[in-house]
Amino acid sequence: MSKVGLSRLRKYNIVLVLLALMGLFALTSPYFLTVRNLTNIIIQNTYFIIVAVGLSFVMIAGGIDLSVGYQMSLVGVVTAMLIVVYRVPVWLAVASGLLLGTLLGFMNGLLVTRIRVFPLIVTLATSIIFQGVSYLISQARTFRTYPPEFLILTKGKLLGVPLDAILALVIVILANFVYSETVFGLRLVALGGNEEAARLSGINTKGMKIAVYTLCGFLVAIGTMVMIAKADTMNASFGPGTEFIALTAAIVGGVSFTGGEGNIPALVAGVFILAVIGNGMQLAGWGTYAQYIVRGCILLGAVAFDEYQKNARRRSRGPGDSRQTDAAVSAAGVQQR
């Protein structure tokens, strides 16, 4: 039953890990556990949460999308230019950006289902393509000064809570509902668990895959709007790197790298664990470069743990199966007529 214990640990005690880390950093810096600092951590991470939710849907279904970073770059540059250069009304620019993100996701989905190679490679390739397009369009220029109608996304508050935080919360609640209560959610988990069995169960596996990549693209585009509004500036180099944080957060939060498992609240905890580590290290004077090393190690550790857990499950079935079978019969076979 150690497997059950481990999975519980990963699914529900992730919040304890977060609290333990916060305790640790509270000891190392007097500034860490202040309202101001904690609020900062939350509002700096709203767009990571939105993107991580999008990516986690792809991952639960057994896929991966490495291109989310450059999707943000491309969607961001196009939206920013529409607003700043072409003076298009904000609502239209935002709508165009969301549509573009959705299309990019749809394109990823089509490619992944048409070219039957690892989605890792397919989205790595599209990532490079998006990068090229983003720099070509923007000529690596930076776009500043946005109208207040756009900045309200992060500057505006409802009952004292920033609008982007509310947006992220709504997305998390909706995603969790879709994941645990809908037919789509169950089929997503089934697809990630066993694609061939899903096909044989009559699930439209190609359609589902295209749907999750498209949904991911849409959420990434929403995250991009928040990112631009927060920075009040946009450049083609903004966005890349997000895929790494979202991926690590998802795995730390119990989304299996090989699909079939996920937990949206734990995913949010995963984002905050990375954020708290980054913030704590910053306060401790470690700088950005050391954080890269730590983040890489966290990803390695999380993937290793995920794999360890899978192997533990395999060991408990596998070669010893026939021996187990007879023992299991007495405990749980069919009743004789």
Add this chain to the structure above:
Amino acid sequence: MDADCIVQMKGISKRFGAIQALRGVDLDLRRGEIMGIVGDNGAGKSTLMKILSGAYVADEGEIWLDGRRVHIRTPLDASQLGIAMIYQDLALFNNLDVANNIFVGRERTRGPFGLLLDKKSMYQRAEELIRDLRVDIKSPRLSVALMSGGQRQMVACARAMAFQCKILIMDEPTAALGVREASKLLSLIRNLRDMGLSILLITQRIPDVLTITDRIFVLKGGQRQGVLETRAVTLDDVVTMIVRGKDHSGDSPADLDYKSFG
């Protein structure tokens, strides 16, 4: 034509690249019988059954159901016609519990456009199925990942029952089971027949075929060799037909052809 046939497959052929897996195979399944499908490795047993279950589409041939021509192109088509197949590798989801394994793909739904899962109804029905099949699985909430081969077969059977299938295809259901678990499964298969199902049973275990089936369908090299009445044959008769085909001389030129299928 036998009016009591529930399934008729006529002239089924299927080719995979250079390999002719099936050539003009005819099969009739009677209502409420258990028919064994036997043959050596590579004889085409699974291919023939996967064509009936919609996993493959035949290159040539027709399928008739209750005297009506049907077109089965996907597993969903087959399940809507009341045909269910339990695959050798079981096609279960280790990451889902028993009830979700039973219903996934054809979930019970509620709410607008049937978007939401009707979990209560699914767990309730799963519990009934477990009881009706007299399967000793303690709860529909258990994960199938840690279940024995026999229990996994039961879950697969329950899934077939949940969709009120009329025709059940089982691919080597006893292959991975111990002796005791296998005999329990065979009695479950008889149970299912008594509940009115017509069953096609692919197996390599000839003794199983002799104890449980009504008729035995023999394939060799992708061709039908014949159908034996189980009551009237011995183990030797069946093995002879599997190995040497309908033509007992065994040295016909056609036989040489089959050897390439191993």
